[in-house]
Amino acid sequence: MQSNADTIFKEFKEHSISEFFRKNSQMLGYSGKVRSLTTIIHEYVSNSLDACEEAGILPEISVLIREEGDEKYFIKVADNGPGIPAKHVGKAFATILAGTKFHRYLQQRGQQGIGAAGCTMYAQITTGRPIHVRSCTGKESFECDITIDIKTNKPLVTNMAKAECNSSGLEVSGLFGGIKYEESDHGVYEYLKRTVLSNPHLYIRFTPPSGKEVSFPRSIDEMPKRPKEIKPHPLGIGTNDLMEFAHKSESRKLSSFLEESFSRVTANKVNELKQLVREIDLEKDPHDLKWEEAEKLVKAFKEVKWIGPELDALSTIGEKQIEIAMKNILNPKFVSVVERKPKVFKGGIPFVVEAGIAYGGDAGKQLSAKGEDEQHVVEGNIIRSANKVPLLFDASNCAITEAAKSIQWKRYGIANFEEEPVSVFINISSVYIPYSGVGKQAVAQEDEIVEEIKLALMDCGRILQRYISGVRNKELQESRYKMIMRYVNQLSSDLSEITGKDAKEINRQLNLLIEKRYKDIFDAEKGEDAQEKKAVEAEPDSEE
Numbered sequence: 001m002q003s004n005a006d007t008i009f010k011e012f013k014e015h016s017i018s019e020f021f022r023k024n025s026q027m028l029g030y031s032g033k034v035r036s037l038t039t040i041i042h043e044y045v046s047n048s049l050d051a052c053e054e055a056g057i058l059p060e061i062s063v064l065i066r067e068e069g070d071e072k073y074f075i076k077v078a079d080n081g082p083g084i085p086a087k088h089v090g091k092a093f094a095t096i097l098a099g100t101k102f103h104r105y106l107q108q109r110g111q112q113g114i115g116a117a118g119c120t121m122y123a124q125i126t127t128g129r130p131i132h133v134r135s136c137t138g139k140e141s142f143e144c145d146i147t148i149d150i151k152t153n154k155p156l157v158t159n160m161a162k163a164e165c166n167s168s169g170l171e172v173s174g175l176f177g178g179i180k181y182e183e184s185d186h187g188v189y190e191y192l193k194r195t196v197l198s199n200p201h202l203y204i205r206f207t208p209p210s211g212k213e214v215s216f217p218r219s220i221d222e223m224p225k226r227p228k229e230i231k232p233h234p235l236g237i238g239t240n241d242l243m244e245f246a247h248k249s250e251s252r253k254l255s256s257f258l259e260e261s262f263s264r265v266t267a268n269k270v271n272e273l274k275q276l277v278r279e280i281d282l283e284k285d286p287h288d289l290k291w292e293e294a295e296k297l298v299k300a301f302k303e304v305k306w307i308g309p310e311l312d313a314l315s316t317i318g319e320k321q322i323e324i325a326m327k328n329i330l331n332p333k334f335v336s337v338v339e340r341k342p343k344v345f346k347g348g349i350p351f352v353v354e355a356g357i358a359y360g361g362d363a364g365k366q367l368s369a370k371g372e373d374e375q376h377v378v379e380g381n382i383i384r385s386a387n388k389v390p391l392l393f394d395a396s397n398c399a400i401t402e403a404a405k406s407i408q409w410k411r412y413g414i415a416n417f418e419e420e421p422v423s424v425f426i427n428i429s430s431v432y433i434p435y436s437g438v439g440k441q442a443v444a445q446e447d448e449i450v451e452e453i454k455l456a457l458m459d460c461g462r463i464l465q466r467y468i469s470g471v472r473n474k475e476l477q478e479s480r481y482k483m484i485m486r487y488v489n490q491l492s493s494d495l496s497e498i499t500g501k502d503a504k505e506i507n508r509q510l511n512l513l514i515e516k517r518y519k520d521i522f523d524a525e526k527g528e529d530a531q532e533k534k535a536v537e538a539e540p541d542s543e544e
Contacts, residue, residue: 034179044172063075144157191390334467
């Protein structure tokens with residue numbers, strides 16, 4: 001007779017990561033019909049942007065969505081990037097946790113190597129169809145169909161054939177089910193609009209199911225600064241990290257391993273560490289490092305005064321670029337933009353916060369989310385972005401929303417933040433964005449990040465407050481001016497009767513006094529009158 005343990009473990013099996021995400025696709029962002037569609041577009045567009053920027057190519061991306069039946073859509077995303085070599089295309093689109101990003105210490109939109117493979121899996125489980133890839137690298141051109149072997153997390157590449165291409169680029173298309181296109185603040189149109197806001201060097205052509213093409217032109221023709229891969233900073237290293245680095249190292253000595261593997265570690269810093277961990281032989285082979293020794297080294301790292309992390313790995317949008325993009329998209333009356341100095345969180349991970357506030361025009365548009373997918377109100381006046389990627393979902397759980405709502409906006413002339421024509425834009429750039437979920441739609445509330453967002457918004461708020469104060473003061477002055485001018489003629493007449501002086505002369509003297517007191521308003525009115533007269537004179541004769 002079997003024991004209880006034998007009975008319990010009879011069904012004990014090992015599963016692949018693909019099987020896990022097939023049963024938990026909501027963790028990848030496939031949790032609602034509208035959100036699932038936006039997630040697919042997000043993954044493909046983000047990958048295209050990363051590829052174009054790494055190749056130094058001004059990105060041009062076309063997105064097509066065509067309805068093919070009940071909650072089924074054909075999707076095609078094409079770019080002008082470097083393409084993908086045939087030997088890598090299978091893993092790129094059909095092996096979860098495979099890619100060029102997860103292991104590199106530099107800023108990129110993708111981080112986990114899940115996105116594109118997740119889309120392939122979602123197409124399979126909702127329509128049973130493969131995705132189709134067409135790639136041109138300059139050396140080879142091909143097209144093929146790709147699916148995932150769910151049980152092994154391996155790619156299945158079929159129908160490989162040569163393709164004719166005039167230039168490099170990548171095109172991926174497929175049929176997806178369980179999704180829905182909607183014109184809402186969570187939809188594809190809003191995502192693409194915000195993507196161009198975060199990436200003003202990007203040009204997008206979008207064809208929605210209606211068939212009417214929409215263009216999102218680029219605001220600037222300059223490529224952003226290209227981030228460089230850097231070494232991890234000692235302050236961001238844990239014991240297990242140090243053990244893994246040491247056991248993979250090709251260095252012969254622990255001291256040289258530290259200098260070669262981490263940034264800001266010099267011979268002088270190694271000597272400081274020697275004084276702190278005298279019991280550890282730093283001349284030993286790093287492969288012989290023990291866990292207890294690694295723990296002591298990590299503790300010693302925290303006692304040494306280090307120069308901050310290198311910042312070559314970060315690429316921000318830029319104050320000028322954000323201002324241009326916000327003006328183009330929101331058409332505001334006023335914009336203030338601030339880029340904070342780089343900071344670190346979790347001990348050693350560098351990050352930069354950029355903030356912008358737009359006031360007036362189309363700023364502050366706030367709509368209730370439509371459809372059955374979302375049960376909350378869209379934070380229409382908080383535009384969130386991380387590594388230049390828009391974040392449309394999970395706003396209530398995001399550090400950006402938390403920081404923006406904690407600001408006392410009344411101090412900056414905003415009586416009711418959620419109702420006034422004001423939009424705030426926040427972008428966080430880092431080699432590692434601490435997302436609160438695999439779907440990458442909300443930033444975890446790390447204390448250092450929340451504090452930096454608050455400081456950035458307060459910097460922008462002070463600039464905005466001066467503008468609003470100026471506007472309100474001008475409105476008050478204009479009101480007083482109009483009220484005084486309303487009684488000038490009557491006052492001139494009354495004074496003439498009392499003094500016996502000429503009413504016209506009194507009127508002229510009063511106008512001179514008023515003009516001197518309200519010179520700016522008087523000059524503005526004269527300018528408007530001159531423009532109006534010029535416009536009337538320029539109009540063609542009605543008889544003609």
